[in-house]
Amino acid sequence: MYIPFEDMPAQARVWIYQGSRTLSHAEEEYAQQLGQQFTSAWAAHGQPLRSSVKIFHSRFLVIAVDEGHNMASGCSIDASVALVKELEEKFSTERESFSFFDRTKVAFLHQDEIFVESTAQLKQQVLEGRIKPETLTFNNLVSNKEQFEKEWVIPAKDSWLSRYFKTV
Numbered sequence: 001m002y003i004p005f006e007d008m009p010a011q012a013r014v015w016i017y018q019g020s021r022t023l024s025h026a027e028e029e030y031a032q033q034l035g036q037q038f039t040s041a042w043a044a045h046g047q048p049l050r051s052s053v054k055i056f057h058s059r060f061l062v063i064a065v066d067e068g069h070n071m072a073s074g075c076s077i078d079a080s081v082a083l084v085k086e087l088e089e090k091f092s093t094e095r096e097s098f099s100f101f102d103r104t105k106v107a108f109l110h111q112d113e114i115f116v117e118s119t120a121q122l123k124q125q126v127l128e129g130r131i132k133p134e135t136l137t138f139n140n141l142v143s144n145k146e147q148f149e150k151e152w153v154i155p156a157k158d159s160w161l162s163r164y165f166k167t168v
Contacts, residue, residue: 002039005054008064010146012052013072017061017084017100018107018140022114023091028055031087035061038083044076057114059107060138061087061100064145106161109136109153126164133157133165 035053042049050066065072084100091098105116117125125131135156142148
């Protein structure tokens with residue numbers, strides 16, 4: 001059953017999918033609508049899942065489930081991945097494929113703008129000063145809503161990227 005993201009409990013489990021580009025307004029609305037349809041019917045072993053979906057910064061798809069109500073199962077998680085893959089297909093074009101699963105890109109926030117860097121270029125970007133210790137980055141590995149709210153957007157020095165600042 002769909003629950004607005006803001007109403008999900010702090011311990012709700014979250015999955016964050018980072019888009020390979022910014023979504024258009026129409027794509028964002030489509031993803032939200034399809035996500036709400038999906039979460040309205042999402043179930044694990046026939047039991048409804050209190051769940052939510054929300055787009056953040058026109059780039060991140062966040063799915064949450066209140067496992068205090070019913071636990072997500074392997075099959076139900078697979079169903080949510082199928083939703084994400086369906087959105088990827090919908091947003092891909094002949095000229096450009098779209099991905100929510102590209103883990104070779106890291107997103108940063110600077111002056112309310114998101115920029116993305118390849119993991120292969122991170123060290124060089126730090127050396128050149130484009131990415132600084134205080135540059136905000138997205139920690140897409142947070143596991144629940146409370147962590148999402150407190151630890152999703154953090155200074156690069158407080159993330160796994162801290163190793164790059166030790167050599168500068």
